[in-house]
Amino acid sequence: MKADIGRRYRAYPTPEQEEVLVRWGHHARALWNLALEHRMMVGRKHDGISWVWAAEQCLLLTEIRNDPDDSVDWIRDLPAKAGQQVLRRLDQAFKNWANPNHGATIPTFKRRGTRMSIPFPGQAARIRKLNRHWTEVHVPKLGWVRFRLSRTLGGELRSCTLVRDGLGWHVSFGVHTGSDSAAPNGKPGCGVDFGIKVSAWVSTESTPRHMPPSLTESELLRLKTLEHRKARQITYAKKHNGGKYSNRLRKTIAQIATLKARQARRRLDFTHKLTTDLAKNHGFVGIEDLRVLNMTKSARGTTTKPGTGVRRKAALNRGISDNIPGERRRQLAYKTVLYGSQLRPVPPHGTSQTCPQCGQRDTRSRVGCGREFACVHCGYTDHADKTASIEIEARARRMGDTVIKSTRSPRKWARGRATGTRLRAAPSPHAM
Structure with a gap:
């Protein structure tokens, strides 16, 4: 059963849990980049005729996790099910790119400033309700993470993703409700x-x-000030710090992200x-x-x-x-x-x-x-x-x-996927 609707809640991890989640977020981003580079390397080697998919890369991931080399400790630190979900999402990104009705572009490498996302399958997460306002989700290797129950799930849990934006951590669930399309309502168009x-x-x-207005006048003025400050700090970092970001620059970037996240909401x-x-x-x-x-x-x-x-x-x-x-x-x-x-x-x-x-x-x-x-x-x-x-x-x-x-289904509508169309063979990653 596939998820046909999504639910998103504000999560409140403890400081210790947040430290682990930040580390996992960077590991998931590094694994995405490593898997993408591997696929592009195989595509170049075989002239775009064939390359690897998630099934083969999951086997390689298991071999790497069993390797006693200390240089791959970061892969062992990331939960295995989260790593497998990252590879499956990379598969879906390539399929969306190959689908002419989807409009997606070629998958790209993720930079450090990219939004952190740690995916898990629904079978790896458990939920228990504390009271009418608070619920907890059990994350592998992390424990119970509390989130605000702003609305009921309304179905069977199929996926769980922990995401961080400028306002904090959130948990997103893919839920299977089994609801069908509604009958025509007969109202005027x-x-x-x-x-x-x-x-x-x-x-x-x-x-x-x-x-x-998505931002007030004072918020727009503050955003402009922060953007100017960021430009000056980046220029200074390139001239005097070898391009390395200082703590002040990272703080400025975080403040800009908070304003833009508020604007997006x-x-x-x-x-x-x-x-x-x-x-x-x-x-x-x-x-x-x-x-x-x-x-x-x-x-x-x-x-x-x-x-x-x-x-x-x-x-x-x-x-x-x-x-x-x-x-x-x-x-x-x-x-x-x-x-x-x-x-x-x-x-x-x-x-x-x-x-x-x-x-x-x-x-x-x-x-x-x-x-x-x-x-x-x-x-x-x-x-x-x-x-x-x-x-x-x-x-x-x-x-x-x-x-x-x-x-x-409504979930496929939400994702913008086209059905009834035969998926053509994905082009070579290095051909673009």
Whole structure:
């Protein structure tokens, strides 16, 4: 039985447990990098015809753990089941890369600043409830770790992952509930236009929905100050310390991570409330079929190798990333299945240039970069984002029964995986 839903809770390990978890997190990252390098080396040796997978690397992992050499003590320190899960996740990363419908890129090496993640299979973890607010999970070689029970599990435990972000440690569970897709709810549909100035405009509503600022003015000022301090400290480390990070620099990086983690949580809070309301109260939800990566990949560059128009495009890229349209689509994809509605992505071309009254598309109806729409054919005027949402609903409605109803489980919707598509052979890692 596979997990079909996820649960995430705030964990509160003791100082001794946290020290062990930090060490394991670095070991798991090093094992990922070592296994990835091994696969790429085998791929180069065999010209991309074949390479190793998790089954072979798990056998090698067992041999390494039995080796008495002191140089591999860090592999023996990491629980064996956690190491095996890291290799299986690397397998899944390669399969996602090989799947043309997934959109994942080639697996890459993890840097030291990458979010710590220690995965375990569900069979390795046990849960016991202390009271209505607190529960403990038993982690191999670590013992019982307490976490806040903010909601019930609601199913059978299938996986357990300990994760650390800027706000602390969390425990994530993959849970099998056995729930099927809900029956059609029979409610009227809508079209939604996601934007930057206007976070979302629903075609059936007269007012837009604005996302509250993810950071206050004082927090933005503090983030800017910390970023400047980090840049100065990195420059000093490169000139006088051989590139080695000082404790002050690491403290600055941790403070930046805390602010950004808080910002991410506020964004997700608004996004979850928005997508749940749309999926629960509408029979179908029409959105633009956007390629978010293509929208933000232009004007890339660094301080040493700046690209073209980086400063001009930076504010727009930040606005797109702050509204996370890709995450909104991912959430709508699995929530519409849970609440008996449909997600209908429509072609995005010209939605804000098409008049909902006469149906004429004309670029002259949108003059400049303003948010007003004025049809040059029939004289219809309204807000451009509302006009776009009405056109999106019309296109989604025309799709009607031509939309292919998905047979994917809600968990697979959440992961964005495509079923019904034959997985092609994975390309060589060194070919990219």
